[in-house]
Amino acid sequence: MRRYSTTVVALLAAAGFLFSSFPAATAADVAATPTGVTIPKGYRNWQVVAPSQRDDMDQLRVILGNDIAMKAYRSKTLPFPDGAILAKLIWKRAKSAEFDNTFVPGEPVGVEFMVKDAKKYAGTGGWGFGRFVNGKPADEKQHGTCWPCHQANVKENDWVFTRYAR
Amino acid sequence: MRRYSTTVVALLAAAGFLFSSFPAATAADVAATPTGVTIPKGYRNWQVVAPSQRDDMDQLRVILGNDIAMKAYRSKTLPFPDGAILAKLIWKRAKSAEFDNTFVPGEPVGVEFMVKDAKKYAGTGGWGFGRFVNGKPADEKQHGTCWPCHQANVKENDWVFTRYAR
Numbered sequence: 001m002r003r004y005s006t007t008v009v010a011l012l013a014a015a016g017f018l019f020s021s022f023p024a025a026t027a028a029d030v031a032a033t034p035t036g037v038t039i040p041k042g043y044r045n046w047q048v049v050a051p052s053q054r055d056d057m058d059q060l061r062v063i064l065g066n067d068i069a070m071k072a073y074r075s076k077t078l079p080f081p082d083g084a085i086l087a088k089l090i091w092k093r094a095k096s097a098e099f100d101n102t103f104v105p106g107e108p109v110g111v112e113f114m115v116k117d118a119k120k121y122a123g124t125g126g127w128g129f130g131r132f133v134n135g136k137p138a139d140e141k142q143h144g145t146c147w148p149c150h151q152a153n154v155k156e157n158d159w160v161f162t163r164y165a166r
Numbered sequence: 167m168r169r170y171s172t173t174v175v176a177l178l179a180a181a182g183f184l185f186s187s188f189p190a191a192t193a194a195d196v197a198a199t200p201t202g203v204t205i206p207k208g209y210r211n212w213q214v215v216a217p218s219q220r221d222d223m224d225q226l227r228v229i230l231g232n233d234i235a236m237k238a239y240r241s242k243t244l245p246f247p248d249g250a251i252l253a254k255l256i257w258k259r260a261k262s263a264e265f266d267n268t269f270v271p272g273e274p275v276g277v278e279f280m281v282k283d284a285k286k287y288a289g290t291g292g293w294g295f296g297r298f299v300n301g302k303p304a305d306e307k308q309h310g311t312c313w314p315c316h317q318a319n320v321k322e323n324d325w326v327f328t329r330y331a332r
Binding site for chain 2: 044045046047048052053054056060061064089091098099100101104105108153154161162
């Protein structure tokens with residue numbers, strides 16, 4: 001636990017993480033993660049990158065992208081440009097009551113974001129990772145798990161797991 | 167086989183299915199299903215209704231909706247108004263090479279549409295069902311399987327299986 005927190009703090013420091021550089025906002029209107037990520041307006045209306053199914057967590061997910069991200073995907077531009085944002089919508093999966101052998105979204109689990117800002121997030125591949133559960137930012141410990149996994153697995157795709165599903 | 171075709175023909179006739187009422191188009195520019203459904207322009211950019219996972223077919227799917235459909239979903243308007251279109255994108259699922267216990271879209275299987283036109287498709291709940299594989303319309307037999315299943319299972323949701331995933 002202790003080591004995790006220390007690592008996270010070190011990573012954030014390395015990323016030039018300065019609270020003072022965030023736009024002014026009260027806790028009441030914008031909640032930010034420890035990594036400084038907020039919930040982007042209108043993200044539920046973004047276009048689809050791809051769905052996925054995670055068995056060990058019993059979840060269905062969809063990755064959406066804002067216009068900058070979708071343009072990069074469609075033109076196969078890597079790395080993603082600053083301003084690209086990916087959103088992961090996560091649901092517990094539920095057996096369809098009406099169709100055999102089929103799972104559909106059940107309870108929402110949360111939503112996660114990757115925000116590209118090469119300078120601000122230089123210490124984590126240029127990406128700010130943010131997780132929200134019930135609209136509330138997850139804690140530092142949870143945020144410390146994002147980057148190490150992306151870093152270990154998807155360097156050749158600008159640290160992004162999800163490919164555009166054609 | 168014979169009986170199927172006969173049923174389909176009967177259903178289409180009941181729906182007031184008239185080739186002469188379709189907009190003029192050559193086979194080269196617009197391919198229509200036997201039910202008269204064409205691939206709507208820009209459907210891949212539509213917003214997400216929900217993802218799903220179908221185990222017996224080893225597939226991942228995403229249902230998208232055009233603006234009219236999404237507005238109806240969000241305002242909980244049933245039946246869907248004329249002009250609403252739903253698109254189902256279907257992929258064979260593939261094990262992620264980079265993340266355990268996770269499936270992602272593999273090869274595309276096809277795309278299906280439900281087009282709301284209460285008058286034109288009066289015989290099939292007001293919906294025109296269309297299936298395309300590799301951009302080509304499926305045959306009459308395949309189209310004959312859509313409506314009976316929707317009819318049997320989701321009357322209370324205007325014959326639509328997929329609910330909006332919040």
